[in-house]
Amino acid sequence: MTFSEILNILLGGGFLALMVGVITLKATVRKANADAEKAKADAESVRITNTENATRILVQNIVNPLKEELNATRQELHTTREKLSATEGVMAGMQKELASTKRAVSRLSRAVESAKNCPHSDDCVVLYKLRNNQKDTDGTDSDSADGREARYRNRDKADTQGDGTDESGSDNRIRGQPP
Numbered sequence: 001m002t003f004s005e006i007l008n009i010l011l012g013g014g015f016l017a018l019m020v021g022v023i024t025l026k027a028t029v030r031k032a033n034a035d036a037e038k039a040k041a042d043a044e045s046v047r048i049t050n051t052e053n054a055t056r057i058l059v060q061n062i063v064n065p066l067k068e069e070l071n072a073t074r075q076e077l078h079t080t081r082e083k084l085s086a087t088e089g090v091m092a093g094m095q096k097e098l099a100s101t102k103r104a105v106s107r108l109s110r111a112v113e114s115a116k117n118c119p120h121s122d123d124c125v126v127l128y129k130l131r132n133n134q135k136d137t138d139g140t141d142s143d144s145a146d147g148r149e150a151r152y153r154n155r156d157k158a159d160t161q162g163d164g165t166d167e168s169g170s171d172n173r174i175r176g177q178p179p
Helices: 003-011 013-115 125-138 148-153
Strands: none
Touching: 013 125
């Protein structure tokens, strides 16, 4: 092969086309890379826009209603606490009154229990009424047939003339108890 044939091959259509193709290919690769970068940037922009829209929708449809519900629940809880506080005040007053009533009933119960040991308990009107009230609560008749009620009613009335018509009182039958 001679020098002219080599130059002919080199400067012929094949080599020149190869060189033009390589140079053009570099430009095409650069353009393709630029288009890819642009597509990535557009995709990132779309992703950011979609994220912003999703966040806005989430806030509008979920977060705000939950905030409103939370505020309503807090208000209701505050109102309930106020009512509970007022109720506790009433309950404290009722407990004090109940304790006072218990003490009074206890004192009365002790007094009634000690009245049974009294030497005058046989003719005691108070004990008779208590026994009578117990019979009333048991469901039996409150009027006794043995005449005790009449005896207790008339025990302080003395018959000075003996005919049973005088109702003037006499202090000789009291035996230490007030009339």
